[in-house]
Amino acid sequence: xxxxxxxxxxxxxxxxxxxxxxxxxxxxxxxxxxxxxxxxxxxxxxxxxxxxxxxxxxxxxxxxxxxxxxxxxxxxxxxxxxxxxxxxxxxxxxxxxxxxxxxxxxxxxxxxxxxxxxxxxxxxxxxxxxxxxxxxxxxxxxxxxxxxxxxxxxxxxxxxxxxxxxxxxxxxxxxxxxxxxxxxxxxxxxxxxxxxxxxxxxxxxxxxxxxxxxxxxxxxxxxxxxxxxxxxxxxxxxxxxxxxxxxxxxxxxxxxxxxxxxxxxxxxxxxxxxxxxxxxxxxxxxxxxxxxxxxxxxxxxxxxxxxxxxxxxxxxxxxxxxxxxxxxxxxxxxxxxxxxxxxxxxxxxxxxxxxxxxxxxxxxxxxxxxxxxxxxxxxxxxxxxxxxxxxxxxxxxxxxxxxxxxxxxxx
Amino acid sequence: xxxxxxxxxxxxxxxxxxxxxxxxxxxxxxxxxxxxxxxxxxxxxxxxxxxxxxxxxxxxxxxxxxxxxxxxxxxxxxxxxxxxxxxxxxxxxxxxxxxxxxxxxxxxxxxxxxxxxxxxxxxxxxxxxxxxxxxxxxxxxxxxxxxxxxxxxxxxxxxxxxxxxxxxxxxxxxxxxxxxxxxxxxxxxxxxxxxxxxxxxxxxxxxxxxxxxxxxxxxxxxxxxxxxxxxxxxxxxxxxxxxxxxxxxxxxxxxxxxxxxxxxxxxxxxxxxxxxxxxxxxxxxxxxxxxxxxxxxxxxxxxxxxxxxxxxxxxxxxxxxxxxxxxxxxxxxxxxxxxxxxxxxxxxxxxxxxxxxxxxxxxxxxxxxxxxxxxxxxxxxxxxxxxxxxxxxxxxxxxxxxxxxxxxxxxxxxxxxxxxxxxxxxxxxxxxxxxxxxx
Numbered sequence: 001x002x003x004x005x006x007x008x009x010x011x012x013x014x015x016x017x018x019x020x021x022x023x024x025x026x027x028x029x030x031x032x033x034x035x036x037x038x039x040x041x042x043x044x045x046x047x048x049x050x051x052x053x054x055x056x057x058x059x060x061x062x063x064x065x066x067x068x069x070x071x072x073x074x075x076x077x078x079x080x081x082x083x084x085x086x087x088x089x090x091x092x093x094x095x096x097x098x099x100x101x102x103x104x105x106x107x108x109x110x111x112x113x114x115x116x117x118x119x120x121x122x123x124x125x126x127x128x129x130x131x132x133x134x135x136x137x138x139x140x141x142x143x144x145x146x147x148x149x150x151x152x153x154x155x156x157x158x159x160x161x162x163x164x165x166x167x168x169x170x171x172x173x174x175x176x177x178x179x180x181x182x183x184x185x186x187x188x189x190x191x192x193x194x195x196x197x198x199x200x201x202x203x204x205x206x207x208x209x210x211x212x213x214x215x216x217x218x219x220x221x222x223x224x225x226x227x228x229x230x231x232x233x234x235x236x237x238x239x240x241x242x243x244x245x246x247x248x249x250x251x252x253x254x255x256x257x258x259x260x261x262x263x264x265x266x267x268x269x270x271x272x273x274x275x276x277x278x279x280x281x282x283x284x285x286x287x288x289x290x291x292x293x294x295x296x297x298x299x300x301x302x303x304x305x306x307x308x309x310x311x312x313x314x315x316x317x318x319x320x321x322x323x324x325x326x327x328x329x330x331x332x333x334x335x336x337x338x339x340x341x342x343x344x345x346x347x348x349x350x351x352x353x354x355x356x357x358x359x360x361x362x363x364x365x366x367x368x369x370x371x372x373x374x375x376x377x378x379x380x381x382x383x384x385x386x387x388x389x390x391x392x393x394x395x396x397x398x399x400x401x402x403x404x405x406x407x408x409x410x411x
Numbered sequence: 412x413x414x415x416x417x418x419x420x421x422x423x424x425x426x427x428x429x430x431x432x433x434x435x436x437x438x439x440x441x442x443x444x445x446x447x448x449x450x451x452x453x454x455x456x457x458x459x460x461x462x463x464x465x466x467x468x469x470x471x472x473x474x475x476x477x478x479x480x481x482x483x484x485x486x487x488x489x490x491x492x493x494x495x496x497x498x499x500x501x502x503x504x505x506x507x508x509x510x511x512x513x514x515x516x517x518x519x520x521x522x523x524x525x526x527x528x529x530x531x532x533x534x535x536x537x538x539x540x541x542x543x544x545x546x547x548x549x550x551x552x553x554x555x556x557x558x559x560x561x562x563x564x565x566x567x568x569x570x571x572x573x574x575x576x577x578x579x580x581x582x583x584x585x586x587x588x589x590x591x592x593x594x595x596x597x598x599x600x601x602x603x604x605x606x607x608x609x610x611x612x613x614x615x616x617x618x619x620x621x622x623x624x625x626x627x628x629x630x631x632x633x634x635x636x637x638x639x640x641x642x643x644x645x646x647x648x649x650x651x652x653x654x655x656x657x658x659x660x661x662x663x664x665x666x667x668x669x670x671x672x673x674x675x676x677x678x679x680x681x682x683x684x685x686x687x688x689x690x691x692x693x694x695x696x697x698x699x700x701x702x703x704x705x706x707x708x709x710x711x712x713x714x715x716x717x718x719x720x721x722x723x724x725x726x727x728x729x730x731x732x733x734x735x736x737x738x739x740x741x742x743x744x745x746x747x748x749x750x751x752x753x754x755x756x757x758x759x760x761x762x763x764x765x766x767x768x769x770x771x772x773x774x775x776x777x778x779x780x781x782x783x784x785x786x787x788x789x790x791x792x793x794x795x796x797x798x799x800x801x802x803x804x805x806x807x808x809x810x811x812x813x814x815x816x817x818x819x820x821x822x823x824x825x826x827x828x829x830x831x832x833x834x835x836x837x838x839x840x841x842x843x844x845x846x847x848x849x850x
Contacts, residue, residue: 002568009502059605081432083425091521097495101605105489126423134487136426139433141490142517155603220648385423390428 004228009147010252014072016223025077031382036314037375038079043218043311044375045070045084045316050214051119052092056103060214060223065150066095067217068366070139075223077142079379090136098148105130120376153213153231161235162198162295163206193409199235199290205242209234214307225304232296233304264370318380319369438521440516442767448778453478456521457491460778461652466791468529471513477519484631485520492611494522494561500572500595508563510583510593529583529591531773533644537579539773550722552765553648558759559590564744566591568634570603575615577640579615579647588762607631618659618674622684624738626671626678628695635738638747642733649726650717654681683708685805688736698723710734725752 002287005011032038046067053063069091096103108292112133113125125132142149166403201209212234216222292298347363420427444461445468451458453795454603456477463469476494499511501524516523533556540548548556560582567574576597583591597615601608609630616625622639624632656676684705685691694700698833729750732742742750753759757766 007503007505024663061605071695077429081428086426093489094495097490097492098499099605100599102492102611102612123422131486131490134489137489138487138517138520139429142433146515147504148495149503149600251416310455382417383425385420386428387417405678 005151005228008151009145009149011226013145013147014068014223015226016075018224020075021223022221024075025078026085028080029384030380031080031385037370039314039379040318040370042071042174042220042378043315044372045088046218047397048085048115048120049088050094050217052088052112055115056096056108058092058096059099059101060210060402061152061154062092062095062099062101064152064154064214064217064294067360068150069095069098069144069148071220071223072141072147073143078386080382081390083383085112085120085122086132086136087140089125090117091134092132094137094148094397098150104135109133120372121347122376151227153216153227153234154210154230155226157206157209157213157234159232160198161209162202162208163203164200175187185213187202199287201238201403202242205238208241209238212237212381213362215311215315216308218315219307221304221307223302227301229296229304232291232294233301233308236291236301236305238310315318317370319371322345367401425716436517438516439518440473441563443516444471444814446473448620450776450778454490459493461525461596464831472526472528473528474524476524477521482655487520489523495789496597496599497595498524499521500600503569504567504572506563506566508559508590508592509566510591517838519729526593527591527724528585529582530586530776531591532593533579533582535773535776537647537651540771544771547651547717548648549718549767549771551760552646552763552771554757555588555647555759555761555765556584556590556648558748558753559642559763560592560644561744561748563590564637564641568637568744571600572598573601573632573634574598574640575612576617576620577644578617578620579644582644584681584763588760588764590763606842613668614621618657618671619643619653619655620740621671621674621701623675623736624676624694626675627697627700628668629738632697633738633745635741638733638741638744639738641744642665642730645733646713654713664719670696672703674697677701679703681709681713682706682734682736685709685736690739691738692762699814722756725750728752739789773788795809 028038029035042353047068049067050063054068056065064086070084070087073087089108092112093103093105093108096108108126109129109132113129115123118125193215209231215232216230291301424430426512443464445464445467447462449457449458450460450472456475459473459475461471463471474698476491492581497512498512498515501510503516505511506799509528511527513525513527516525517737536548536556540546543725564574564577572595573597574597576594577592581592581594583593585591589696597612599608599611606629614625616622620640620643622636643654656672657671657677659674663669679685684703684781689699692699710731711727714723714730718726729742729747729752732750733747760766
């Protein structure tokens with residue numbers, strides 16, 4: 001399980017095909033004007049989960065698990081028949097436990113209430129509504145069929161790649177969880193690839209790959225493909241943004257990160273440059289053959305990469321204050337894969353830091369972005385219409401006391 | 412769009428449509444299982460024996476987690492970390508020597524975990540030999556039991572799962588003599604943990620089976636803690652008594668972790684004071700430990716008094732390796748499985764009872780009827796059942812006067828078997844035992 005994806009519930013029960021995905025949205029399609037809105041809702045909800053996760057100080061893996069729970073839940077249910085905001089809170093609450101870093105229910109309720117009402121004007125949780133969240137968790141576990149252990153591409157990324165040596169700035173690592181806490185961890189032999197060890201990436205490239213993986217959770221990729229393939233696709237796309245260094249590029253100062261070069265400057269610029277130069281040529285690794293030697297289906301990797309790029313294209317029309325980097329990544333991947341631009345910020349989609357250049361790119365562009373408030377109104381409308389139809393179909397205004405009904409049903 | 416009343420209703424109960432559908436599709440426990448009786452209870456809830464309504468020959472043990480708080484009105488309070496663990500891990504694993512989870516039913520604000528049924532457990536075997544048979548467990552049965560236990564543990568460890576509560580009551584045996592490791596309520600994945608293991612559960616493993624590194628306050632620990640517990644279990648099967656039966660020091664008022672002086676002394680009295688454990692000096696409780704009296708290693712004498720000559724050398728060697736103080740050099744479950752003992756003399760059998768005489772077979776697990784009705788409605792009497800300080804499982808027996816103490820953590824630990832209650836076991840006798848014997 002922890003080691004064997006092929007024996008996991010994730011592989012056996014939760015990798016689905018496109019037809020299943022379409023089927024899952026069929027009810028929602030009846031209530032939405034433009035099918036594409038549903039795609040945007042997927043981005044929107046994933047962003048909400050990320051925001052809530054950040055507020056709860058989750059590690060990236062916990063956020064990813066919460067997002068997978070959310071998407072699995074909506075394989076079986078419809079947006080219009082549920083309150084996705086309650087589901088989001090429950091997914092976060094449950095994911096924290098599943099990832100062995102639990103958060104008290106009170107904290108989840110209060111952070112959710114603040115975030116939902118302040119940012120989106122959604123009043124899902126009124127006061128200290130613990131039982132409301134706990135009830136949702138209960139249903140959630142049931143719909144997840146109790147399969148709570150989720151595999152993520154991050155592990156593959158860190159198994160396949162490592163930071164180039166000589167650049168020890170763990171502070172910039174951010175979310176990269178390559179420090180394995182606890183002992184007794186047996187990585188096991190690697191039975192794929194060249195056996196010659198991990199591919200060296202610059203810290204910026206590794207961060208880009210990490211960020212691309214973060215971004216894939218805005219789509220249904222985590223339901224369609226095994227995580228290791230998503231990781232390899234992310235590495236592949238990283239090579240587009242951070243091309244392997246060619247000899248003529250060595251002299252260009254824009255490859256290393258600004259922050260690092262300034263730090264090195266304090267040690268003496270000449271020494272730093274000498275160090276940089278001496279470290280560059282000793283990399284004999286060829287990323288292309290590394291990928292080829294992984295013995296994975298490269299057409300499949302290409303397909304996944306294409307889908308990631310499609311996600312970025314879609315995301316380009318979505319505007320939220322904290323997604324400029326994604327937009328930037330999208331620009332680079334879809335239009336101009338220029339390494340000079342790419343190396344600048346490393347595309348940290350979910351950090352919320354906004355490079356000025358990226359903001360300039362997109363402000364006041366066309367003005368017809370899809371925004372959270374628009375999507376919230378779409379969602380409310382869907383749910384209201386569905387609710388009215390339900391009330392009409394059941395032939396009575398609205399059942400008042402569901403609790404009583406349930407008790408009778410159970411008893 | 413909506414009139415005011417509808418809008419209010421949608422606002423008040425936004426999940427109404429969902430809930431209706433859920434109720435329609437839900438298949439209740441009582442629609443699938445017939446509850447035969449009550450087996451045991453603990454801090455986690457209660458365990459019942461049940462049979463499938465579809466296939467009445469299929470027996471199950473249904474573990475009902477009680478809702479967190481039991482006031483007059485039971486409300487949803489969130490699923491416990493322990494329940495989440497047990498569910499999540501059980502959904503992934505599949506091994507002959509680990510109790511299989513058939514399904515989980517969520518209903519009535521409670522979780523019902525439906526496990527395959529196991530007629531016996533190690534504790535029951537021990538008690539049976541201590542009180543009824545009055546001889547030690549035969550070496551061939553013992554060898555098979557330990558072999559299968561190790562086999563299951565190798566699997567769990569290969570899945571990066573620490574059990575963290577191995578003890579006789581948690582190791583079950585089917586009527587066909589197949590060992591099943593049970594109760595993953597304290598188990599957890601140790602693959603790439605986001606937090607140190609210590610952060611989640613301050614105390615793990617029932618005190619008598621707790622490894623020295625845990626007793627000395629180690630913040631990090633490994634699969635080796637389970638291997639120590641296997642050593643303890645094996646020794647207990649040999650002598651029918653816990654080998655290190657210490658008194659647990661309880662949390663003081665300031666909630667600081669106490670030094671487990673008595674338990675360490677019990678260990679040192681048999682194994683001697685650690686002298687071959689380089690890391691011991693880094694243990695948080697090293698200072699306290701170094702002030703204890705000095706003891707010589709007596710394990711060989713312990714074995715000589717309890718093990719017949721033909722198996723003595725192997726048993727002594729295996730125990731000594733499982734009781735290695737240094738967790739890094741302690742025998743792993745995998746290496747233990749390849750120990751010479753299992754290759755010499757009688758080989759382990761798939762049915763552990765294959766060679767056992769009729770009288771050695773333990774009685775059927777006792778179930779009581781009077782508690783069974785509480786399965787369907789909420790449990791009115793659950794709160795006073797079994798949540799006593801001793802750890803809930805009421806397996807204090809009159810004869811031995813043993814009472815196990817539980818880990819201090821709030822997490823439930825008691826087993827599926829829980830040991831049940833032992834009174835009257837002899838009566839319901841060995842009618843169904845022939846199968847096991849012939850098998």
